[in-house]
Amino acid sequence: MNERSEHNGHPRPNNGAVEVCLPPNSSAWYKLNLLRQLSRAELSGMVAFSALTGNLLAVQSWPFAALVSTLSVLLLAGGCSALNQWQEQDLDARMERTCCRPLPAGELAPRSVLSFAGSSILAGLLLLTLVPGKLALLLGLLAVIWYNGIYTPLKRHTPFAAVPGALCGALPPLIGWAAGGGQPWEAKILLLAGTLFLWQIPHSWLLLCRYRDDLRQSGLPNLFEAIPTDRLLRINNCWLLALGLCYLQFPLFGYIANSLLASLFLATCTAIFLAVLTETRKPSRLASSLRLFHLTNFSMTLLLVVLQLDTLLG
Numbered sequence: 611m612n613e614r615s616e617h618n619g620h621p622r623p624n625n626g627a628v629e630v631c632l633p634p635n636s637s638a639w640y641k642l643n644l645l646r647q648l649s650r651a652e653l654s655g656m657v658a659f660s661a662l663t664g665n666l667l668a669v670q671s672w673p674f675a676a677l678v679s680t681l682s683v684l685l686l687a688g689g690c691s692a693l694n695q696w697q698e699q700d701l702d703a704r705m706e707r708t709c710c711r712p713l714p715a716g717e718l719a720p721r722s723v724l725s726f727a728g729s730s731i732l733a734g735l736l737l738l739t740l741v742p743g744k745l746a747l748l749l750g751l752l753a754v755i756w757y758n759g760i761y762t763p764l765k766r767h768t769p770f771a772a773v774p775g776a777l778c779g780a781l782p783p784l785i786g787w788a789a790g791g792g793q794p795w796e797a798k799i800l801l802l803a804g805t806l807f808l809w810q811i812p813h814s815w816l817l818l819c820r821y822r823d824d825l826r827q828s829g830l831p832n833l834f835e836a837i838p839t840d841r842l843l844r845i846n847n848c849w850l851l852a853l854g855l856c857y858l859q860f861p862l863f864g865y866i867a868n869s870l871l872a873s874l875f876l877a878t879c880t881a882i883f884l885a886v887l888t889e890t891r892k893p894s895r896l897a898s899s900l901r902l903f904h905l906t907n908f909s910m911t912l913l914l915v916v917l918q919l920d921t922l923l924g
Contacts, residue, residue: 644712648695648726649688656911657782658684660806663914664783666921667798668790675741679789682737683782686750689730690757696723697762705824738789745788753781769833776810798865802917805856809910811849815842816906819899847890850906854883857913866920875916882909 645651661683665676695702695713703714712718731754738747761775780803787799794800815833818825819842822834833842857879859865861872886905889898 654687664786668792685734
């Protein structure tokens with residue numbers, strides 16, 4: 611552990627994705643919190659959840675491959691997150707939302723973070739060698755290369771890095787599907803992967819809207835300078851509409867077989883759509899960006915939960 615920077619020990623606003631600086635502590639809970647921040651455990655958990663969904667769609671049960679693929683993707687996501695923070699520690703130090711992460715706060719040495727990242731990624735890839743075939747392993751390797759080797763550096767060169775970076779969100783369910791023996795060209799998994807790809811764009815842009823001052827302080831290419839804010843929000847609404855149409859295809863094409871689940875899913879999606887429509891019509895749409903961000907995240911969580919329940923009940 612290194613000495614904390616002089617802003618440490620002071621709480622930061624904990625809205626959305628803002629980290630909170632805590633005073634130094636040698637307790638187990640404190641160390642676990644460092645690992646949680648380093649791996650971005652909540653986001654990594656959702657990534658692993660999407661991999662589990664892909665696997666269950668392929669095998670319709672809870673076999674060994676489901677546990678292996680889920681754990682491997684969790685390790686890969688946590689390792690990639692830690693490596694990303696090592697790559698962007700200079701940027702994180704400039705932004706209020708991220709300045710209390712372990713590296714810019716001086717709670718962990720860069721070498722320790724790099725060691726954790728490498729170990730997690732290696733463990734995740736090794737676990738994927740336990741499932742039949744090589745496709746899941748190759749997709750896992752592609753996810754690491756794309757996220758840390760392409761998307762992360764690309765953010766320093768273009769404000770539109772989120773678009774190619776969205777491929778990272780489409781790969782985890784494909785990894786789970788491949789681990790379950792599914793073929794990657796089947797319509798069901800392509801629809802799920804495509805839906806996650808579409809979800810990534812409004813997810814990323816709405817977060818940028820909420821923390822646009824942080825984006826300006828970071829020195830990264832500024833999306834709001836490339837596109838006027840009102841136009842960007844209108845474009846974002848098109849992504850949200852496309853996402854909603856993708857959601858409708860799951861019950862429409864019978865990918866949610868249980869009629870009760872399909873009805874509940876459609877009813878909840880309708881309620882979400884009305885809530886999104888209300889937020890987009892408010893005069894101060896930037897102030898609604900955080901609520902839209904949470905609604906978008908909830909809609910994806912709903913889809914994954916419904917697909918898993920449908921598989922297990924079927």
